Amino acid sequence: MKAIRSIVAVLALAVLALPHPAPASSTLAQLRGMQELKSWFNTFNGHPRLIFLVSPT
Amino acid sequence: MAGARWAQEELLAKNPRADVRVFVIWFRMYPGDAESKWPRELLTDRRVEHRWDEPKAAGRWFLTNLRSLRPSRGGDGVFPQRVDALWDSYLLFDRTATWDDTPSGVLSWGYTLLRTRAQLLRDFQFAIANR
Numbered sequence: 251m252k253a254i255r256s257i258v259a260v261l262a263l264a265v266l267a268l269p270h271p272a273p274a275s276s277t278l279a280q281l282r283g284m285q286e287l288k289s290w291f292n293t294f295n296g297h298p299r300l301i302f303l304v305s306p307t
Numbered sequence: 308m309a310g311a312r313w314a315q316e317e318l319l320a321k322n323p324r325a326d327v328r329v330f331v332i333w334f335r336m337y338p339g340d341a342e343s344k345w346p347r348e349l350l351t352d353r354r355v356e357h358r359w360d361e362p363k364a365a366g367r368w369f370l371t372n373l374r375s376l377r378p379s380r381g382g383d384g385v386f387p388q389r390v391d392a393l394w395d396s397y398l399l400f401d402r403t404a405t406w407d408d409t410p411s412g413v414l415s416w417g418y419t420l421l422r423t424r425a426q427l428l429r430d431f432q433f434a435i436a437n438r
Contacts, residue, residue, distance in 0.1 A: 278345045281332060281358035284368055290356065291406045294328040298434035299400040300318075302329065302420070303366050303393055304311055305336035306344040 310395060310420025311349045317424070318431050319352040325435040327354060334360040336394050366392025378413045380430050387418050395419040399430050401437065 281287065291299060311331065319329070329352070333345055342359045350357070360366070370393040373386070379401075387393060396418040404412025415430045417423025 278333065278342055278347075278357055278359040281360040281365065284364055286358070287330065287332070287365055288406045288410075290328075290330055291400075291404070291410060295405055296402055298325075298327045298402055298431075298437075299404060300314075300327055300329045300431070301365075301398045301400075302311065302314065302331045302350075303369065303396045303398075304308070304331065304333055304420070305340045305394055306308065306333055306342075306346060307337050307340055 308346055308349065310397075310424070311346070313421065313424055314397075314427075315350050315352065317428060319350070319354065322431075322435060325354075327431070327435055329355040331355060331357045332360050332365045333357065334363045334366055334392065334394070336390070336392070363392040366394050369393040369396075369398065372409055373416065375409060376413045376416070378415045380415045380426075380433065382415045382417055382426065383423070385418055385422075393418065397423070397427055399427065399434060401434055 287301075318327075319325075329350070331350055333342070335341065342361075345357070345359065370387075370391070373393060376398075387395070396416060397420055398416040399414045400410060401412040401414050404410055414434055415426055417426055420427070
């Protein structure tokens with residue numbers, strides 16, 4: 251029984267350690283112009299950055 | 308939207324520890340496109356931010372300025388035709404990129420997402436590995 255509890259605890263910790271998706275947001279924020287994009291871009295200097303331009307087609 | 312789904316599955320889900328940051332700008336290109344049709348189940352990764360761009364400011368800006376960005380890892384240079392905004396596209400930047408008047412550090416860009424996904428995948432792997 252003790253061994254099963256240990257296994258369950260290890261599995262639970264492993265699941266918690268996995269990267270989780272963010273909860274899907276219910277609203278889509280408006281882009282506050284190119285200044286907001288530029289600000290986001292410069293905030294994450296030091297990271298690779300990827301911009302997608304897409305339509306909900 | 309197939310491109311966004313592909314990006315979630317092939318770029319982000321398969322590289323959960325990559326320190327990339329992603330900005331997704333949604334806007335209207337076809338009649339019938341609407342903010343209410345935003346697929347909130349796509350690109351839900353914590354590294355991703357979404358915005359709605361009603362005036363297509365970002366797409367217009369990139370279409371106007373794309374030729375001056377000079378991607379260091381090339382690209383086929385295919386532009387969307389007879390449209391007023393760059394769309395169904397990606398732009399990938401390296402770690403050192405900064406944005407003053409225009410952004411520096413463009414690794415590559417592509418139109419359409421699905422047509423250029425092989426290049427995006429290659430350049431994404433290069434970008435996240437290059438520390």
